[in-house]
Amino acid sequence: MNQKKRTALTLIGIFIGITAVVALMSLGLGLKYEMDRQFSLMGTDKVFVAPGTSVGFSPTTVKLTQDDITAIRSIGEVDWASPMIYKISQVEFGGEINYGFVIGIDDTDAPYEVLMESFGVEYEGGRGVEGDREMNIPFRYYTADFFDKAVNVGDKIKIEGKKFRAVGSVSEIGNPSDDSQVYISMSAAQDIFGVGEDEIDYVYLKVEEGVEPSRVAEKIKKELRKTRDVEEGEEDFVVQTTEEVTETFGTVLLIVTIVLAGIASISLLVGGVNIANTMYTAVMERTNEIGIMKAIGARNRDIFLIFLIESGILGAIGGLIGITAGIGMGKLVTIGAAAGGWSLIKSVFPYWLIGGAFLFSFVVGALAGTLPARQAAKMKPVDALRYE
Amino acid sequence: MIFDYFKIAFNNLMRRKLRAWLTVIGIFIGIMAVVGLVSLSQGMEDAILTEFKKLGTDRIIISPGGAQFGPVSSFITPTKFTEEDYDVVKKIRGIEISVRVYSETAYITHKKETKQQLVWGFPTDSESLEFYKSQSQFDIGEGRMLRSSDRYKCMIGWEVANEFFDDDVKIGNTILINGRPFEVVGIHEKTGGLASSDDVIRIPLDTARDIFGEGEEINAIFIKVREGFDVDTVAENTKRKLRKFRDVKEGEEDFSVQTSKQIIAAFEAIFGVVQVVLVGLALISLLVGGIGIMNTMYTSVVERTREIGIMKSVGARNSSIMLIFLFESGLLGTVGGGIGVALGLAISKGAEIVALQYGIDSLKAYMGWPLILGGLLFAFIVGAAAGTLPAIQASKLSPVDALRK
Numbered sequence: 001m002n003q004k005k006r007t008a009l010t011l012i013g014i015f016i017g018i019t020a021v022v023a024l025m026s027l028g029l030g031l032k033y034e035m036d037r038q039f040s041l042m043g044t045d046k047v048f049v050a051p052g053t054s055v056g057f058s059p060t061t062v063k064l065t066q067d068d069i070t071a072i073r074s075i076g077e078v079d080w081a082s083p084m085i086y087k088i089s090q091v092e093f094g095g096e097i098n099y100g101f102v103i104g105i106d107d108t109d110a111p112y113e114v115l116m117e118s119f120g121v122e123y124e125g126g127r128g129v130e131g132d133r134e135m136n137i138p139f140r141y142y143t144a145d146f147f148d149k150a151v152n153v154g155d156k157i158k159i160e161g162k163k164f165r166a167v168g169s170v171s172e173i174g175n176p177s178d179d180s181q182v183y184i185s186m187s188a189a190q191d192i193f194g195v196g197e198d199e200i201d202y203v204y205l206k207v208e209e210g211v212e213p214s215r216v217a218e219k220i221k222k223e224l225r226k227t228r229d230v231e232e233g234e235e236d237f238v239v240q241t242t243e244e245v246t247e248t249f250g251t252v253l254l255i256v257t258i259v260l261a262g263i264a265s266i267s268l269l270v271g272g273v274n275i276a277n278t279m280y281t282a283v284m285e286r287t288n289e290i291g292i293m294k295a296i297g298a299r300n301r302d303i304f305l306i307f308l309i310e311s312g313i314l315g316a317i318g319g320l321i322g323i324t325a326g327i328g329m330g331k332l333v334t335i336g337a338a339a340g341g342w343s344l345i346k347s348v349f350p351y352w353l354i355g356g357a358f359l360f361s362f363v364v365g366a367l368a369g370t371l372p373a374r375q376a377a378k379m380k381p382v383d384a385l386r387y388e
Numbered sequence: 389m390i391f392d393y394f395k396i397a398f399n400n401l402m403r404r405k406l407r408a409w410l411t412v413i414g415i416f417i418g419i420m421a422v423v424g425l426v427s428l429s430q431g432m433e434d435a436i437l438t439e440f441k442k443l444g445t446d447r448i449i450i451s452p453g454g455a456q457f458g459p460v461s462s463f464i465t466p467t468k469f470t471e472e473d474y475d476v477v478k479k480i481r482g483i484e485i486s487v488r489v490y491s492e493t494a495y496i497t498h499k500k501e502t503k504q505q506l507v508w509g510f511p512t513d514s515e516s517l518e519f520y521k522s523q524s525q526f527d528i529g530e531g532r533m534l535r536s537s538d539r540y541k542c543m544i545g546w547e548v549a550n551e552f553f554d555d556d557v558k559i560g561n562t563i564l565i566n567g568r569p570f571e572v573v574g575i576h577e578k579t580g581g582l583a584s585s586d587d588v589i590r591i592p593l594d595t596a597r598d599i600f601g602e603g604e605e606i607n608a609i610f611i612k613v614r615e616g617f618d619v620d621t622v623a624e625n626t627k628r629k630l631r632k633f634r635d636v637k638e639g640e641e642d643f644s645v646q647t648s649k650q651i652i653a654a655f656e657a658i659f660g661v662v663q664v665v666l667v668g669l670a671l672i673s674l675l676v677g678g679i680g681i682m683n684t685m686y687t688s689v690v691e692r693t694r695e696i697g698i699m700k701s702v703g704a705r706n707s708s709i710m711l712i713f714l715f716e717s718g719l720l721g722t723v724g725g726g727i728g729v730a731l732g733l734a735i736s737k738g739a740e741i742v743a744l745q746y747g748i749d750s751l752k753a754y755m756g757w758p759l760i761l762g763g764l765l766f767a768f769i770v771g772a773a774a775g776t777l778p779a780i781q782a783s784k785l786s787p788v789d790a791l792r793k
Contacts, residue, residue: 005686006683006686006687009679009682009683009686010683012676012679013676013679013680016672016675016676017672017673017676020669020672061463061491061493061506062493062504062505062506063493063504086464087464087465087466088453088464088465089465089466090467090642097636097637097640098640099453099642160466192466193466194466195466228503228504229501229502229503230503236503236504260665260666260669263421263425263666263669263670264669264672266417266418266421266670266672266673267418267672267673267675267676269417269673270414270417270418270673270676270677270680271676273410273413273414273417273680274414274676274679274680274683276410277407277410277411277414277680277683277684278683280406280407280410281407281687
């Protein structure tokens with residue numbers, strides 16, 4: 001009875017640690033898979049150009065100019081380029097006022113629907129923007145999350161006091177902010193925001209078939225350095241290919257996941273210490289038994305292996321329970337996040353994560369039991385038999 | 389009396405040295421992780437908060453648009469403020485001084501090189517100038533502050549003078565802002581940190597309006613609240629008056645009023661979440677360590693069943709037996725805690741030193757007494773709590789059965 005309690009407690013140690021590690025890793029991996037999926041929707045032949053010093057959103061005070069755009073379009077290997085501007089603006093629907101991002105997209109070079117891919121969305125209904133008083137609405141508009149009433153294709157919304165008609169709706173991106181942004185034409189944006197043509201916030205462009213995107217990115221950097229009169233290394237703009245963006249994001253995510261999982265695995269270390277403790281006690285209690293085994297011919301190596309495998313199994317069983325619980329936790333977090341509007345947080349359980357966790361817990365158990373097992377193996381049969 | 393318990397507990401633990409040490413290791417690893425993480429995260433938070441507080445805790449920033457990005461909000465919203473908004477604000481009770489600014493990105497030319505940079509138009513009336521003297525961001529390194537009589541003169545930050553262009557900009561040099569010549573009369577001290585003025589270019593507000601052609605527009609109002617007035621109340625009043633003036637409903641404001649307290653609170657909230665996550669994960673290891681103590685104590689109770697029987701038969705009460713075991717597990721926890729706290733602080737201090745070598749000066753280790761004592765107390769509690777059930781089991785043993793073992 002006490003033996004069972006002890007074993008159970010020892011198992012709990014490993015199981016808690018494995019649960020945490022498996023859950024964390026599944027969420028980290030899930031996030032990466034989801035981002036990769038969204039970026040692959042765009043294709044690897046795209047390049048992003050933005051003013052400022054980081055690709056992520058930051059209200060930079062530096063802008064791209066028409067000269068920059070012309071320079072980009074003049075590069076042969078650039079298939080098409082679409083300048084964009086974005087501002088936080090007042091939107092009104094059904095008497096309700098709210099504030100959100102409004103993005104103006106220039107579709108002279110390529111169809112509006114194609115340009116929308118840069119946001120990782122597909123069209124759920126309707127079509128792309130054609131006229132200057134047309135707009136596309138995001139996920140949270142038609143799910144009645146942004147305004148009290150649901151907005152549908154065909155409805156009219158006021159942006160900065162001007163009426164716009166929703167002609168299309170797009171799919172969910174996965175985070176509340178992006179799922180509240182609306183899309184209009186570049187000329188409409190310049191009109192209602194009162195900005196000139198030298199205040200571009202962003203350029204999304206496609207390279208010609210068969211051309212290496214990173215080469216084109218380098219060419220763009222060279223051209224922009226000329227039009228903006230900056231030296232290499234001191235650019236006030238950023239040019240990145242889809243590959244580079246996913247890489248940067250992937251690296252950051254990897255570091256965060258490793259740090260968190262690392263802290264969680266400290267508990268595995270402690271769990272291992274617990275297993276060692278339990279094994280030492282077990283060895284002590286079975287001294288008599290070890291003596292008998294040796295007396296009837298068991299070699300030192302046999303004793304060693306018996307205890308080693310025992311502790312390994314302890315680890316493995318704890319790991320098994322932990323893996324199950326970890327999967328459960330991961331799925332729970334995903335459901336909770338989606339309910340809060342963060343559906344891009346997903347959890348995946350690749351076979352190598354499960355197998356690896358199982359193997360790892362066995363190894364931790366076995367390692368923890370090494371020293372106690374050696375002590376058991378080294379016992380002298382004579383003394384062992386005498387032990388009471 | 390208590391000392392006796394300690395002695396008994398200590399001796400009992402020493403009988404099974406290896407087991408005791410392994411159990412202690414389990415606790416100290418967990419405490420080390422928790423203390424180390426709390427030390428580093430608290431240290432960093434304190435360092436950054438100190439930077440924030442240098443800006444003054446009695447400040448309010450008003451910017452147009454529903455975004456909350458402070459003074460640069462105006463760049464991502466089409467909503468505008470004008471002198472009329474400023475007139476409404478400056479009369480509000482409790483305001484010591486209010487400064488309105490207009491800023492725009494412009495082309496700056498120095499000796500054949502042209503680059504884009506943000507230019508700030510500041511009021512240069514005598515009241516404002518008095519105020520700037522008390523603001524560290526306006527400290528002049530070389531030259532002088534703008535005067536009310538200045539028109540086409542400017543002050544620049546340290547980075548603009550020394551790193552922005554190929555040639556350094558010196559006092560007396562003329563730079564072009566959107567093609568108009570401005571004489572550099574002052575260069576700010578190097579400030580660094582969050583509210584750095586190192587990359588600013590400051591010109592008189594009226595001149596800014598001239599060259600950017602924006603009439604009465606302003607894109608941020610900075611307020612210093614008079615001593616004795618509650619910052620939040622003044623902020624609420626400001627919101628109310630502006631709402632009335634701009635004819636917008638509560639909750640649908642097309643402007644944002646932020647107090648320095650709110651900014652600090654927002655920052656602390658984010659940091660708090662990060663701390664909770666990291667420390668929470670580290671606490672898992674402490675939990676497992678506690679389970680280790682529980683295990684050790686159960687084993688101990690079983691092994692000493694006979695001994696407990698003897699103690700009871702010579703008159704020990706149940707509560708005494710329980711106390712003995714509680715002390716033992718508490719001692720295990722505390723020793724683990726002591727080692728853990730010491731090692732945890734050593735590691736975080738080490739991290740601080742290593743980070744400094746790499747030029748990162750925001751990674752600091754917090755080593756206050758609350759952390760040390762808290763860590764020890766927590767370790768003791770974990771130990772005692774873990775040992776409770778085994779101790780109760782020990783105290784309930786019936787002497788007759790116990791002696792028979």
